[in-house]
Amino acid sequence: MSQQQRDALDQLLRDAPLDLGGDVAEQRVIFEEMMAAIPVPADVTTSAGSLGGIAVVNVEVAGADPEGVIFYLHGGAYAIGTAASSVGLASDLARRAGARLVTVDYRLAPEHPYPAAIDDAVAAYRGLLDSGVAASAIAIAGESAGAGLAAATLVALKHVGLPQPSGAVLMSPWVDLTLSGESISGKAGVDPALTPEGLRRRAVDYVAAGEQRAELVSPIFADLTGLPPLLIQAGSHEILLDDATRLAARAAAADVAVRLEVTPGVPHVFQAFAAMLDEGDTALTSAGEFLRDHLAGPRP
Amino acid sequence: MSQQQRDALDQLLRDAPLDLGGDVAEQRVIFEEMMAAIPVPADVTTSAGSLGGIAVVNVEVAGADPEGVIFYLHGGAYAIGTAASSVGLASDLARRAGARLVTVDYRLAPEHPYPAAIDDAVAAYRGLLDSGVAASAIAIAGESAGAGLAAATLVALKHVGLPQPSGAVLMSPWVDLTLSGESISGKAGVDPALTPEGLRRRAVDYVAAGEQRAELVSPIFADLTGLPPLLIQAGSHEILLDDATRLAARAAAADVAVRLEVTPGVPHVFQAFAAMLDEGDTALTSAGEFLRDHLAGPRP
Numbered sequence: 001m002s003q004q005q006r007d008a009l010d011q012l013l014r015d016a017p018l019d020l021g022g023d024v025a026e027q028r029v030i031f032e033e034m035m036a037a038i039p040v041p042a043d044v045t046t047s048a049g050s051l052g053g054i055a056v057v058n059v060e061v062a063g064a065d066p067e068g069v070i071f072y073l074h075g076g077a078y079a080i081g082t083a084a085s086s087v088g089l090a091s092d093l094a095r096r097a098g099a100r101l102v103t104v105d106y107r108l109a110p111e112h113p114y115p116a117a118i119d120d121a122v123a124a125y126r127g128l129l130d131s132g133v134a135a136s137a138i139a140i141a142g143e144s145a146g147a148g149l150a151a152a153t154l155v156a157l158k159h160v161g162l163p164q165p166s167g168a169v170l171m172s173p174w175v176d177l178t179l180s181g182e183s184i185s186g187k188a189g190v191d192p193a194l195t196p197e198g199l200r201r202r203a204v205d206y207v208a209a210g211e212q213r214a215e216l217v218s219p220i221f222a223d224l225t226g227l228p229p230l231l232i233q234a235g236s237h238e239i240l241l242d243d244a245t246r247l248a249a250r251a252a253a254a255d256v257a258v259r260l261e262v263t264p265g266v267p268h269v270f271q272a273f274a275a276m277l278d279e280g281d282t283a284l285t286s287a288g289e290f291l292r293d294h295l296a297g298p299r300p
Numbered sequence: 301m302s303q304q305q306r307d308a309l310d311q312l313l314r315d316a317p318l319d320l321g322g323d324v325a326e327q328r329v330i331f332e333e334m335m336a337a338i339p340v341p342a343d344v345t346t347s348a349g350s351l352g353g354i355a356v357v358n359v360e361v362a363g364a365d366p367e368g369v370i371f372y373l374h375g376g377a378y379a380i381g382t383a384a385s386s387v388g389l390a391s392d393l394a395r396r397a398g399a400r401l402v403t404v405d406y407r408l409a410p411e412h413p414y415p416a417a418i419d420d421a422v423a424a425y426r427g428l429l430d431s432g433v434a435a436s437a438i439a440i441a442g443e444s445a446g447a448g449l450a451a452a453t454l455v456a457l458k459h460v461g462l463p464q465p466s467g468a469v470l471m472s473p474w475v476d477l478t479l480s481g482e483s484i485s486g487k488a489g490v491d492p493a494l495t496p497e498g499l500r501r502r503a504v505d506y507v508a509a510g511e512q513r514a515e516l517v518s519p520i521f522a523d524l525t526g527l528p529p530l531l532i533q534a535g536s537h538e539i540l541l542d543d544a545t546r547l548a549a550r551a552a553a554a555d556v557a558v559r560l561e562v563t564p565g566v567p568h569v570f571q572a573f574a575a576m577l578d579e580g581d582t583a584l585t586s587a588g589e590f591l592r593d594h595l596a597g598p599r600p
Binding site: 182183186187234236237241242244245246248249251252253255256257258259260261262263264265 | 482483486487534536537541542544545546548549551552553555556557558559560561562563564565
């Protein structure tokens with residue numbers, strides 16, 4: 001947990017050309033390059049696949065439990081990122097969880113605004129169930145907008161009558177597209193990766209302003225009753241910190257099992273930098289243990 | 301995690317004669333009897349002691365790490381409870397943490413209102429340091445008002461310039477004596493142990509109404525910067541749920557390392573019922589692991 005590591009990551013992100021609020025075509029290219037730089041462990045193999053008509057990337061980890069499946073939704077503010085570019089972080093999670101993983105190529109805004117992403121996530125989840133995997137052997141996970149989409153998917157599963165997975169890992173979730181958290185301004189000075197303006201632009205791409213409070217857009221406003229156990233992780237140096245803490249509070253009030261882990265002094269989705277940041281390594285290990293526990297079924 | 305266990309505990313608490321808002325003399329007797337019913341493990345020995353002029357009970361666990369010390373503050377709404385009656389729960393925590401423990405007989409209201417409790421906690425902590433124990437080998441823990449007092453003590457340590465301990469375990473903390481959390485009314489129907497009226501009466505005993513927002517009375521309103529890593533646990537069936545979730549959010553915003561664990565469907569200080577409730581056992585094991593990690597020093 002070294003200050004030097006945190007400073008190095010902070011500088012790296014401040015110097016990075018990524019601007020989530022910038023031109024989508026440009027930023028998609030930059031994001032792919034950044035994510036592709038995350039090393040994929042040698043014991044991981046990937047293959048293209050499809051679930052419920054939605055393209056996915058299958059991620060297999062040597063020696064993993066053949067039963068459990070992590071259903072993964074990548075980040076990128078609903079406009080950027082792909083299943084393929086998520087494999088670095090997702091496979092690191094799968095490896096620590098000892099489970100196989102599918103990462104979903106849901107459609108992106110602005111070409112495909114809400115509800116395309118949620119429709120695709122639900123269709124792929126249904127396809128995974130239809131392939132013979134029990135809901136109790138599935139856990140859902142995601143980072144940033146992908147974690148928000150994961151939370152929205154859990155709510156949507158209630159609407160369509162599909163069973164909940166065994167648990168969810170939400171890394172730096174973006175669950176309030178109205179940007180009403182105090183940290184949106186309070187942490188803007190220390191967040192090296194995200195800006196309120198950038199998120200606001202992407203929120204408009206994804207959904208018209210009037211719909212930003214809809215429960216499948218901003219699941220922080222949804223009825224969270226009946227959701228499976230949640231692990232919510234965030235860094236204290238991100239403007240989305242309050243999305244994490246408020247989601248934890250709202251879920252807890254709805255009688256959901258909640259574990260919230262906030263790591264001080266680290267940025268949005270710091271788990272992606274586990275190779276250079278001890279805090280990322282620790283958080284990802286914790287997430288892996290959480291997934292192992294829940295994919296293994298309820299404790300006696 | 302059985303519904304039957306949760307129902308049995310709920311009924312037990314609803315049938316119990318304890319009324320934290322009742323007559324202090326009567327309730328002290330009832331509380332002592334209830335707490336004395338928690339079994340003390342056979343590998344635990346206790347002895348009377350003193351730290352900084354404050355009476356404590358020393359709790360030794362066979363085979364424990366001789367270095368680490370848990371500094372424990374019991375619950376009872378600042379008016380009820382003793383170090384001796386806390387030994388059942390405290391020793392169970394110490395045993396799982398593999399550390400020795402001191403539980404503090406701080407003075408109680410209404411005979412000794414604020415700041416007597418905090419003065420005694422700080423004096424005993426100073427006495428522990430003076431006895432040669434390094435702050436890094438101390439963790440603070442408590443339940444209910446004791447967890448609130450623990451949080452207030454951490455803030456007070458900053459004021460008097462004493463070093464912070466290595467971490468804190470706060471079980472169902474009462475950190476807002478103004479009772480401003482939504483759960484105070486929102487969870488009143490499902491809380492089998494606490495009532496808003498009872499807490500309100502005890503808050504008045506401890507401190508005049510005008511002072512209830514003072515940061516050493518209600519540490520949720522304090523500047524929490526510089527506090528050590530916190531593990532905050534609560535049940536979703538308690539009116540103090542929002543004290544836990546808001547403390548987590550406030551501490552996270554102040555760049556404190558925070559882990560929040562909310563267990564659904566269980567009451568205030570459910571850890572005290574670990575012998576009959578799987579959720580209590582799981583939570584107490586988690587708290588013990590947290591203490592082990594932090595008493596062992598920072599990770600490399």
